[in-house]
């Protein structure tokens with residue numbers, strides 16, 4: 001990175017960059033907080049080169065399967081409803097992502113799934129949540145994480161649609177942190193003479209961003225004990241599912257994760273397993289073919305339970321890990337940037353590294369986690385791509401199968 005370019009940055013951005021780098025967990029960089037701006041390119045390159053985070057020893061983790069859940073369903077449900085009625089459960093909608101794969105340049109939740117009538121992703125998610133709150137006769141506080149890129153439009157959209165019938169006193173927004181991107185040589189990208197090309201910092205920073213936004217006071221005053229964190233892109237997502245909440249409470253675990261049986265060994269979902277005896281998620285791109293296809297004596301996949309990004313965390317445990325250093329994941333992305341001659345380039349191919357914190361690393365910070373199996377036909381309709389697998393089309397089919405009018 002050229003020092004002249006850095007000198008052009010305003011002091012807020014320089015401070016931000018310093019602070020960001022100081023939080024990166026790179027070994028052997030002495031006095032990270034105080035290192036000179038000119039050292040930054042070296043530390044970023046070091047981070048990029050050290051891409052693969054060192055992982056421990058993986059072993060399979062079984063799940064509480066649908067048949068086991070059925071046997072105790074009414075007990076779990078009652079426990080879950082009781083927690084909701086006591087106001088102990090909040091929900092976090094992760095909606096800061098950019099939806100580039102879908103080719104939709106607004107907040108993903110604003111995407112219209114409808115065929116004969118409008119049905120926005122946000123609308124469907126609120127409708128799923130309302131099923132529970134209507135039954136419990138109590139609202140679940142909903143915290144929506146946006147990013148600087150979509151915060152304004154998301155808030156306006158909810159307002160314009162009257163919060164899709166949810167009580168607006170129970171809806172709050174917070175903006176996730178942003179991080180700078182670098183090109184493949186480690187140069188920090190700018191998007192104007194005065195500002196860095198920033199991107200959302202991944203879905204793993206949600207709790208610290210929430211705290212930075214001051215919403216911890218809200219959690220405390222409402223005495224919320226459990227947070228159900230879920231992705232925006234699954235339109236069949238069951239939110240604040242009382243059976244899941246009850247089963248997690250009953251199990252005594254610090255967190256719970258909804259899982260589905262993988263559609264095939266290479267399905268692009270993270271597999272919930274153990275790493276050095278602790279709950280952990282291994283993403284599909286990290287899973288070796290050997291692990292992906294390994295089975296037990298009955299032929300069942302050993303790493304066959306995929307997470308659907310629906311987790312339940314105990315709030316006191318979140319406080320214990322809030323200051324932990326998270327591993328940084330380096331991802332190749334298309335990042336618009338300002339070229340040397342000053343014009344803005346919108347690349348067609350990935351041109352930069354983004355640094356992300358991932359929620360799955362929070363699961364590894366927990367001592368235990370209930371792996372809770374759900375029926376993928378009823379609870380997993382991801383909208384990731386414009387066409388093909390996990391697309392608008394496949395999600396529409398699943399919505400219709402589940403009786404949703406489109």
Ligand SMILES: CC(=O)N[C@H]1[C@@H](OP(=O)(O)OP(=O)(O)OC[C@H]2O[C@@H](n3ccc(=O)[nH]c3=O)[C@H](O)[C@@H]2O)O[C@H](CO)[C@@H](O)[C@@H]1O
Nearest residue numbers: 094095096097200201202203231232269270307308309358
């Ligand atoms: C890292 C992670 O959790 N990956 C999960 C994610 O994969 P996937 O590859 O879909 O993960 P994405 O990065 O697309 O994001 C998932 C969710 O996080 C939100 N988001 C993402 C980035 C960001 O900076 N801010 C933000 O809020 C998105 O809006 C979305 O709600 O869903 C799959 C199920 O469909 C899971 O099997 C994967 O384990």
